[in-house]
Amino acid sequence: MENEQSSVHDFDINLICEYFAGLERQGPGSPESTMKALSFIDGLSKQPKIADLGCGTGGQTMILAQNNVAGNITGVDRFPSFIDIFNNNAKKLKIQDRVKGIVGSMDSLPFQNDEFDLIWSEGAIANIGFEKGLNYWNGFIKKNGYVAVTYESWFTDERPAEIEKWWIDAVPEISTIGHNILIMQKAGYVPVAAFTLSEKCWTDNYFIPQKAVQKTFLEKHTGNKNAESFIELMNREDELYSKYKQYYGYVFYIGRKIKNPCYE
Numbered sequence: 001m002e003n004e005q006s007s008v009h010d011f012d013i014n015l016i017c018e019y020f021a022g023l024e025r026q027g028p029g030s031p032e033s034t035m036k037a038l039s040f041i042d043g044l045s046k047q048p049k050i051a052d053l054g055c056g057t058g059g060q061t062m063i064l065a066q067n068n069v070a071g072n073i074t075g076v077d078r079f080p081s082f083i084d085i086f087n088n089n090a091k092k093l094k095i096q097d098r099v100k101g102i103v104g105s106m107d108s109l110p111f112q113n114d115e116f117d118l119i120w121s122e123g124a125i126a127n128i129g130f131e132k133g134l135n136y137w138n139g140f141i142k143k144n145g146y147v148a149v150t151y152e153s154w155f156t157d158e159r160p161a162e163i164e165k166w167w168i169d170a171v172p173e174i175s176t177i178g179h180n181i182l183i184m185q186k187a188g189y190v191p192v193a194a195f196t197l198s199e200k201c202w203t204d205n206y207f208i209p210q211k212a213v214q215k216t217f218l219e220k221h222t223g224n225k226n227a228e229s230f231i232e233l234m235n236r237e238d239e240l241y242s243k244y245k246q247y248y249g250y251v252f253y254i255g256r257k258i259k260n261p262c263y264e
Contacts, residue, residue, distance in 0.1 A: 026056035027123030040193040048117035054124020058086035075101035134187035163244040189255030197250040
């Protein structure tokens with residue numbers, strides 16, 4: 001069995017959704033990294049239109065709304081339970097008049113061409129693919145508008161086989177920062193910034209909060225082998241990060257649209 005590796009894709013989507021709905025963030029990140037990325041984005045209009053794709057329950061969206069702008073933000077996620085939490089969070093912050101979550105897919109968006117000043121996506125573009133996402137989303141961004149995404153990336157050209165297998169299974173297109181910047185350029189953007197998310201984004205804001213959720217989750221699903229295996233997978237991700245964090249992480253890529261994608 002050692003040669004068989006489970007990935008998150010092998011588990012029931014409702015089980016995954018229930019697990020992550022109890023967390024403020026569904027992936028590594030922090031308010032500080034969101035704000036740092038926002039600081040590279042110049043020249044937004046006074047009331048910009050922003051889309052947050054794969055928004056989850058909206059941890060980063062609410063940071064954007066509170067610290068950015070008087071503009072409108074539309075969060076998009078495929079899971080209705082996440083969007084319910086998203087919209088409740090907006091109501092609690094009294095920003096529901098300009099921050100709204102809708103159920104939808106990031107690869108079939110219900111928007112107009114050149115509609116947005118900024119498309120944001122933290123920890124989600126791998127679901128559509130980095131290259132495919134940047135190319136497809138380009139059409140919804142105004143000229144000189146921005147895209148800002150976090151994406152799993154290699155920090156080195158070579159890495160141990162164990163961690164390479166883990167991430168290629170999870171994100172087949174995973175590549176180095178330099179290669180990803182070239183993809184961004186080819187997709188019609190001027191790269192504005194790229195920076196790595198801190199270790200705290202993984203430990204304090206992603207792995208540690210899961211521990212309390214795991215206890216309740218396992219109690220609710222006592223005897224459910226799929227639930228137990230899913231928790232084992234999440235803990236395995238934590239262990240591998242501790243062991244191999246010098247080789248990979250999330251990188252924030254910020255680009256400004258100057259043209260439509262270049263296809264060879």
